[in-house]
Amino acid sequence: MIAIKNAVLFDGVREVGETDLLLDAAIVSMGRAAELPRDVECIDVDGAYVTPGLVDAHVYMGLWCTGAGSEGRDHNDSNGTVQPQLRALDSVDWDDANFGRALAGGVATVVTGSGESNIFGGQAVAMRTERCAVTDRVLRDSVSLRVSLGHDPKTTYSKSIQYPSTRMGVAAVVREQFVKAQEYEAGCREAIGIAKRPKFDSALHTLAEVMARKTPVTFYADKANDLVTAVRLTREFDLNGIIVGATEGCLVAEFLGESGVPVVFIPLLDGRMSVETRNATFETAAVLAAAGVDISISTGAPSLPSEYLPVIAALCMKAGLARDTALRAITSSPAAIFGLVQNGPQNTAGPGHIACGAPADLVVWEGDPFSLTGRPRLVIASGNVAFDSCIDEAPW
């Protein structure tokens, strides 16, 4: 058991001021402790800023691995554009250095999965970045279904003449598959006798389950027209839709705000090297938030390594996003939209929160996390010190 004394706490939702924490694998208690139990290791952080372990909501780590070249790329299956049955968990390389670096940068939880080459890429997995027992590392398998719109799936198979090759073609494939899944599900439900039951189809089976269980469906989209298409498809099939990417979100912010579809914004630190990204700006985060969009921020790691999540959140803040919103966008907001927090009285006993019963993942910062010089001093995962800047080499 560890006690963290004199922490200036952001609990995932708001700043709560200076307090003490008592940790086991989960958070045991919060507030000024009059007397600590015996055998408790006490760490006095002396007014340092403390946040929950960060949550990076749309990454490819473990499937697109560090330093491994083509052998380390298991995130885009090239056998066709409709692959909802694929599970990211079956590709994950537990040893990918991206996980360790993310954790040292303060990121405790990631939603990782397939890339954007296929329209239906597969099912993502929510994982802890901590190096612990394999079973403990998986928070939830099939946490979401990844659908990709726009340029990427349109051009993946462009060397052969294959449908689809336009944006309307991509949307049509999504629509066809969900309609087929509805028919498949009805066929299975209404069939009298096994002989009449539709033959098992893993793709349609997956989609039917996604629709029945309201599993989140993430639509990767950058351009404004694709963002609107994502909302249209979400409404048409009554999906639990989430938009990811949203480079041009600032152009249709009011529409997205009214739609109620949450957005995982992936800001671009790279150049705007395509028509998709030519309007990229960090201001998108603030514009979306002002329009009432439930916003999260993600790196898309390893495109941008996950340890820079607080840096891009800080850049969003510099471009106008309120500080609390920026902090929520990398902690409690992504945890909520992917359904990772469903326990406890206030739905706070989960990743991205510091609350009784939440996993004891937290970051003690040296300086302000939202400055260019701020950095993790200690990263605690499941109540153990996983990174100590005095001992361990920083990932940058």
Next chain:
Amino acid sequence: MLAFTGGRVITAASRDIDQGTVLIDEGKILDVGDRIEIPEACETIDCTGKVVLPGFVDPHCHIGLFVEGEDTHWSDANEMTSPAVPQVRALDALDPFDIAFEDAVAAGFTTVLATPGSGDVICGQSTVIKTTGTVVDEMVLLHPAGMKFAFGGNPKNPYKTKAENHPTTRMGVAAVFREAMYRARDYMERKEADPATPFDLGMEALTAVLQREMPARVHVSRADDILTVIRLCKEFDLDFTMEHVTDGHLVAGQIAESGAPCVVGPFFRPRGVSETRNWSFVTPGVLSRAGVKVALTVDHPFTPLRHARYSAAMAVRAGMDERDALLAMTLNAAEIAGVGDRVGSIVSGKDADLVVMSDHPFKLQANVEMTLIDGKVVFSK
């Protein structure tokens, strides 16, 4: 005549001045100091509470070649029809209407070295330009500014789809380099003996490299490749710089001994291949401390120039001396680009390329408020 008064002047030369004056006239810096008499009728800009710096310099970028907002397959940065194209010149492709130029001046960048590459072993000739203008010839500060070479994974991979006579191994890349240099030496000697030797544009350019009239600027990442580059450049006695130098912190001693300046970066990038697996913000600081002359690059547009300041701040966070990091974006960068006599610091006689910022450039909330090139305001908030 124009005077910037009352601001903290980071000169990138001898010392910084807390409440200084920078006096400019006819596109040049006239004087800088804390006891400067401002002539009557001289317009003044009050910079109290602000920071005045020399315009930033990036000695390795692809601005105007990989054009932002367009798809990369339209780019003009890599000829790639042969592994050695010393005859091509960035100047002949550079698009001054790249939207990145506007961002560059808004971020305080006033001088850049634009280079072809790095898909070929010998990629072509670089050019140094100011970041404003519509006619590239009027933007040029130095041309040719160097011959771009590339080692490691980049030149051995692109040819799978493009050219026939491609190297497919690291030793193959080195062989292309060595053979071209031998051919150039042969051409040079032949031409000396017989002026009627048929003219060869590429060989002329490589002759200039062999005669140390233009530096070799070598793209290199992995430690083994860094040592190969040092070995080959010594073999032909070249004046050379190394660029990217991802593994530099692993062989800092050897790099310092070679005397080659290093242009380090970019950083905010995936670490997908063996070239990049050690990408770290510690590298520029480690090299600086080892005595290497270091400049920073963001390899625009891979990280755009508008984010370069954040990269430098991250290098400081990872242990680089703050002054070294500033020099790496100003004077060192200018000297490595070959234009240290014209730009890179605030001293009298240099071009009036200045940046006024609301705070120190490594602070998150600092903003560029004004940028001047040759004494003209090219950006104002």
